Amino acid sequence: MPAADLPVAGEPESKRPRDDAEADGEVKRRKGKAEVPQRTDCPYLGTINRHVLDFDFEKLCSVSLSGENVYVDLVDGKYFQGRGKDTAAYRHALERGHYVWMNVHDGKVFCIPDGYEVVDKSLEDIKFNLTPIFDEEEVEHMSTRVRYSKALDGTDYIPGCIGLNNIQASDYQNVIIQMLCIVTPLRNMLLAYQPPTERKKDPVISSLADLLRKMYNPRNFKGLVSPHEFYQAVGAATGKKFYAKQMDPVAFFTWLMGYLHKKCKTKSGGSLVHDVFQGEVQVKLSPAADEARVTESKEKTLMLSLHLPDEPLFKDNLDFIPQVPLFNLLEKFNGEKSHEKIAKGGESREIRRYNLRRLPPYVICVVKRFRNNNFFVEKNPTIVTFPLKGLDLRDYIHPDCQPANPETKYDLVANICHDGKPEKGTYKIQVFHQPTSQWFELHDLRVTAVLPQMVALTESYIQVYQRQDVKADGSFGKFEMEIPEMSTEVDTGIAAEIEMAPEDLAEAGIIIG
Template identity: 45%
Template sequence: MSDEEPPSKKVKRDEVPGKGQAESPGSRTNTRLCPYLDTINRQYLDFDFEKLCSVSLTRINVYCCLVCGKYFQGRGTNTHAYTHSVAEGHHVYLNLHTLKFYCLPDNYEIIDSSLDDIKYVLNPTFTENHIKNLDNNTKLSRAIDGTLYMPGIVGLNNIKANDYCNVVLQALSHVSPLRNFFLREENYGKIKRPPGDSAYLLVQRYGELTRKLWNPRNFKAHVSPHEMLQAVVLWSKKQFQFTQQGDPIDFLSWFLNALHKALNGSKKKDSSIIYKSFLGNMKIYTRKIPPIDLDEKQKRSLMLTEEYQETETESPFLYLTCDLPPPPLFIDEFKENIIPQVNLYQLLTKFNGQSEKEYKTYKENFLKRFEITKLPPYLILYIKRFTKNTFFVEKNPTIVNFPVKNVDFGEFLTADVKSKHKNTIYDLVANIVHDGEPSKGTYRVHILQKSTGQWYEMQDLHVTDILPQMITLTEAYIQIYELRCS
């Protein structure tokens, strides 16, 4: 049932802002059909950008001109929207907050069901039944210009240098429980935050972006993450920006923790959708290495002291860091460097609880063992390709050979830990790739469309299908694996 009042009782609650003031409660606005609806140009409508008046730059009482797509403040006499309507002859406007339509300069509300598609593009909504069928949908949608697209498989605009953010946002949008949570605004719309806390804005913007990515009725086959990235810049205190290149793993780590905190998550494993989806647990065994300048007798003596005994700590994780072996220095018979390859399972032996790895600090060295004690529903692997020293950053080009299906992470669990898991078989759902030099490279992401089983390569606005066997030949950087339903 609609929450609109009958036309005869409609009271104009929208602000008529010359200077940000609302009109008196006693004033009334008629509602009627409008003869100017055929002047609306849907191809010019873009609701992805910040809702600011293009003249005054205010966020108060902003209206979109549905003829040219520009944003203006107010609709009363002498407001920017009113002036624009008289000067340009553009008559149909949408209040970006109340989602009500008006005709200017006559200033009456328009009631017409043919405008519902515009309202839906501005604020897509999803029913629980619709969400349940997303991963089974094989129907293509058609944009205004005739372009066919699959909901969820749409490009993200690169404003300047935000491809490192785009690939992470695309990958996370295909983590089903995370996507399903943010498609329903009621899941997070009433979360209480302190006044002025920008964390709530981050959650709202990410929810809006997720709904737009999966909108089956978009006017165009791509989305701009402009408002989402502005919220990131604000809450990260400019640590992450869209004007300079960044590292996807740094952004992913910050973003997951920021969302968890913004959703009032705690240290409990099920306190937010982030922890429910990605949180795993491991034990880290650490022992100190005696100084190398001691003889064997002194070393054995030190190993018996408490300081050099192995210690055990519990450590939750949102992703696992896989270390690549150093690339070989030799060249092949054609005088070219050989591109080394390594199997994914070889990298994962780091977490079997037996393999030791040396870690160096300024004064001391340690040996560590990692034992996974709990696997999450979605497992993120970070393949460490970059090493930084005092002077420059080096990239390891080693190719990781990995299957896209049937990866058994149970092979690296101890018997008692594996017995606590009903299933340990995972399938790849997203693969982020780095191309080029460390400081000048670009990022792209491979996404699995579950309903069709088709893989897509997405690099900003460019979306193309790709064969699974081609994915394994890339310089994988971040991967997301999904636990197969038993």
């Protein structure tokens, strides 16, 4: 080859003379009206730096902040818009000498400014990290197969049991996301979720599904995941209510489950959220002056609230921490223990008694640790002792409804704790990893194995119990026997006098779906 025809180092290939052999190696295809050539011998594949690639953050152009037609520079990991001349990506490619780019929407790799598509098997791992995909068999065996993975920097991690980045006090969101990974039916639904093609995809559900797929990605370049896209979608959907500040994970969970139910509701009005979490509670109301006059009602519930006894005013020593068994708190639902409260309007008092009527596959117990007084928020540090396996709720079911609930034993699968002061503390979660049968504690990015005995020594706030008939693939028994209707006759006059308001139902642990 003459000296004038020799390629100059660092020069874009579009400016170099090319021989006939290179031209014959191109395979042209038609894309719309423009022909985009394909090549398998791109000389710039060695410049790709996988250590700087991060697909967790919002894929917006660094110049225009637009999400349309965005490409990622596979050399420095930055996002720019466009591929043709006079675009931000084209200018960045010429200025920096970075010629390998990937479309963030379809995963196709192009050489800019030469304009051809790169077809190479070595890029499959990058495409999989951009959009992880699991088939039905992988999703079905997600809770039985033990998988260990290693990041590019040598960090060991377990797919599905991975740390989440804390973005401006988002630990309350992180623990709820980690909790959903333990709820097998919901997790499998999100891992296999595909947005509908006939309408615009929902940003919250699609970003949540993408986040869970990245958490279960066995070929992740990093040993952690950042929930940035989901965090932004939640902030936009709630008007910045759950954004850039510490919030209650119970409030966030209630909003998220209501949102998923609304968006995934079937024609019959049901959804997987209600199939998994929704139970039924019977409430008996009576005036404090005449407890013989009883009004019964039944309400749907997504969680059970448990009230701690008041912290002792006088302690033997400063290190004293009160303890109470979980069974003492569950006596609230035995149908006999009375709870006195001022009725709506503040003119009279009423007595309430609760019973369980239907048990869902997953029972969520919320320990009411925080209480607002006239000046500040108080936290009750009482430790709740609870069993990790074999929690039997049969004694708290109404006698008429026990035949319709043949399985009443539950195992603990997740335990959300609060550490620190009420307003400045942090949330962490302890989860039971089914494939390894081991407990792990996840506190933002830190993932550590813990002994089962240590799980019961924390200040539990939210507990998730899984019914023992739930299988590893997420299927559970649906009992066909109908729950009998309440047989107690209700005095209409009393019912009108003592009417339960939605905010009163929240005190009973009832969240209206």
